Amino acid sequence: NAGVTQTPKFQVLKTGQSMTLQCAQDMNHNSMYWYRQDPGMGLRLIYYSASEGTTDKGEVPNGYNVSRLNKREFSLRLESAAPSQTSVYFCASRRTPNTGELFFGEGSRLTVL
Amino acid sequence: AQSVTQPDIHITVSEGASLELRCNYSYGATPYLFWYVQSPGQGLQLLLKYFSGDTLVQGIKGFEAEFKRSQSSFNLRKPSVHWSDAAEYFCAVQANAGNMLTFGGGTRLMVKP
Numbered sequence: 001n002a003g004v005t006q007t008p009k010f011q012v013l014k015t016g017q018s019m020t021l022q023c024a025q026d027m028n029h030n031s032m033y034w035y036r037q038d039p040g041m042g043l044r045l046i047y048y049s050a051s052e053g054t055t056d057k058g059e060v061p062n063g064y065n066v067s068r069l070n071k072r073e074f075s076l077r078l079e080s081a082a083p084s085q086t087s088v089y090f091c092a093s094r095r096t097p098n099t100g101e102l103f104f105g106e107g108s109r110l111t112v113l
Numbered sequence: 114a115q116s117v118t119q120p121d122i123h124i125t126v127s128e129g130a131s132l133e134l135r136c137n138y139s140y141g142a143t144p145y146l147f148w149y150v151q152s153p154g155q156g157l158q159l160l161l162k163y164f165s166g167d168t169l170v171q172g173i174k175g176f177e178a179e180f181k182r183s184q185s186s187f188n189l190r191k192p193s194v195h196w197s198d199a200a201e202y203f204c205a206v207q208a209n210a211g212n213m214l215t216f217g218g219g220t221r222l223m224v225k226p
Contacts, residue, residue, distance in 0.1 A: 004156070031212070040122065042203055042216035043157075050212050058213060090156055097212045099145070099164070104156030 002026050006091050006105035013081045013112045021076040021108050023091030031097045032074035033058075034066060036087040037107070043090065049074055050097035081112045115140040115206045117217035125223040126194050134189040134220050136204030146187040147205040147214065148178055157203060163187065174198070199224045 004025045013019055025032065030051045035043040035058075045058030049068040063085060065077045074093075078085055088109050092102040116139045126132055138144060145164050149157040161172025168180040178189045187204060204217040 035216075040218050042117075042119075042218045044216070045213055048212060056212070059215075092156075098207070101159045101162070102147075102149075102157070102214065104158070106154070106156045 004091055004093055004103050004105035006089075006108050008108060009106070010109050011111070013078075013110065015082060015112060017081050017112075018077065018079050019081065019110075020078075021089055021091070021110075022073070023075065023105060024073045025091075025093040025103070026072065027093060027095075027103065028071070029093035029095050029103070030071070031094050032068065033092045033102065034064075034074070034076045035090045035092065036060065037090060038087050046076065046089075078110075081110075083112045086110060086112045115144060115208055115215050117204050117206050117215055119202075119204055119217035119220050121220045122218070123221045123223065125225060127225045128196050129193050132189075132191045132194045132198070132222070134202050134204075134222070136187045136189065136217060138185050138187065138204075138206045140185075140206060140208065142208075143182065145207040146178075146180060147207070148172065148176070148187070148189050149203045149205060149216075150174075151201045151203065151219075153200070160189070160202075194222075194224055196224045196226065198222060 007022045033048040034046040047066040049055045052071045091105045094100045118137045147162045148160040151157045205214045207214045
């Protein structure tokens, strides 16, 4: 039972470089989310996809783009990384957009130098 | 917009002692409320949730939480803490017709032997 799988788990970038964080879920969930976690600030929503074919901005979308590739996969792209994007990123999914438990991946730790 | 406050950043309790973690929310109506736990290096796991009905909800690992509308609170409790409960705990709120969970800043629990 893989659940929610994120890759890579660790990444170091230089300022200005680009990268994509991948997320896949095998629970046939409709909704998927990207959060970032910073000390003392909890988790903040970057983008979400309520269902396949839709994406919406969350609380902190600037500097990020997302793609809902299919029902299973939801990627997060940093086009030009900045030190302020150093964080731990979590992908999550749930069966429906507005009820039920969020299932989280194990996180991707990104450092931007 | 909804918001969540967890007033205690760190809490230390002795093993076997009781525990209460505080959570206050700001939202115009009765929201959906959640408590998640995060072990080091892991994603978040749902402990319990409140949607409606009985204001005292039971969760996994012996945790419970009580919704108090008059105080806009959803405090997490456990009668006897075990060393394995050491983790970070997050309270979250969602508008009952919305798609987005808003998380508090977290409370890190340490357990003394």
